[in-house]
Amino acid sequence: MWKVISGIFLGWSLGANDSANIFGTGITTGIVKYRTAILLTAIFVLIGSIIEGPKCMRIVGDLSRLVPIEAFLCALAAAIVMTILTYFAIPASTSQAIIGAVIGAGILSGSADFSKLIKIVACWILTPIGGMIFGYLLYHSLKFIFDKTIPSLTYRNTVYGVGIIVAGCYGAYSLGANNVANVTGIYVGSGLLSCQMAAFIGGLSIASGTLTYGKKVMITVGKGIAPLDPFTALVTILAEALTLHLFTQIGVPVSSSQAIVGAVVGVGIVGGLRTINPKMLVKITVGWLITPFAAGLMTILFIYLTPFAEGLKTILFIYFTPA
């Protein structure tokens, strides 16, 4: 059971990093307080993981046939790659890290299923596009509806405030439902955990990351985000949540960061591309390309090193055991 620890660590890091994608804009616009935001995110991530989390578990498990120790090493490699890339401020996706790691392990054991990988990579490409389309469509449709039905300043103020909180809760739910498979999906494939148990443990680990470290990341991310107006913030969160939920129904875990970047670009297109920073887009693309390869290579390295570690453990055991 100790082999789940690396997955819990990965879940913790996902919760700490990705919770900023949910309420980051709500916080920068001053609508939600940090404490409320992390609490709501943690609760809804857990609910989403338990209710819809198992939907994406199968694809991660089916990608390669892993034994429990390989599953442990995959999650560990993904977590380390995420930590390193985050340290160098390169936007990275946990989904890509774990899929890269699983494929790395699969290549080594000869069990990698590349037909499923094509579906996953297609979904990675479609995630920002989906976010962009949802962002663009929601901007136009909600603007039309609000202009027709809520002309009053006071009501609009209430609708924006409440809307951002509701959309944030939905976003957290979708994050839990979609991303929990990244954290514990490999343990389902290796037969270590059942789907429900994996969803519960994964949800708890993401929620713990949000609760313990989410505030710090939210503050950092929040300060980095250009202040959006409440309507744009609402559209962005809603587009991200819908994108994640859509891919949950397809059964592929995707990146919430890619979804929100896509949504911001979609809104930016409406506003004449003013919100898009080309330098930032290049940085994100580089991160997206590096992550799966780095995680895959690190997993291969870990699996090669395992026999040496086992040998070292035996030598230490013999050396320290009293005669």
Next chain:
Amino acid sequence: MFLEKVFSKGKKENEVIGDITKQIKLLCTACGFFKTALETDNPSLMRQVMDIEREGDTIRRDIISRIYEGAFLPYLRPDLCKFVEIVDSIFDLLEDTGYRYLDLKLPEQLRGECIQVAFLNRRICEMLLITFESMLKGEDLREKILAIRIYEKKIDDIKFDLIRDARKIEITNFWEGEILSQFLSCLTSISDVIEDASDHLQVIHVSMK
């Protein structure tokens, strides 16, 4: 806090809006008093403008504290506060103009044009109130703001005539001339500040769209 926001149906916001409406209505009253005081050369009526300014100050303080107690989205708060401050600065300008008036003997050849400016100031204030109410309903503000600009332009035209006529007046004492000049300058700048306030309403209107 979230449920409180949903079920209060914007109680705090409505209180702030009520107060801002009261502040603008008070400004209209002050401008009306100013005009009548100028027409009837009534110093006690002019002193009432100063009393109204103090009342306006109290309303401003209430509005700003209510806004920072949680009314409206934080995104909107600075703009609303700025609007309230601009309206308050109109009160201050009106008070300064009143003080200058009490300090001088207004030459009769300038009184007619000054009354005309005071009348237009009153009209422009009423237009500001209409614009504010339209903004609350989410209506288009362009025509109202255009009307304010036209009034302001009219006042600008009168200002040049006033300066030309004022030059013809013989000044025997430096302070007499200085206070008259300050009075005319204050009286004709009120409309500029009202125009700024209306422009700010447009900013609030656009930012919530």
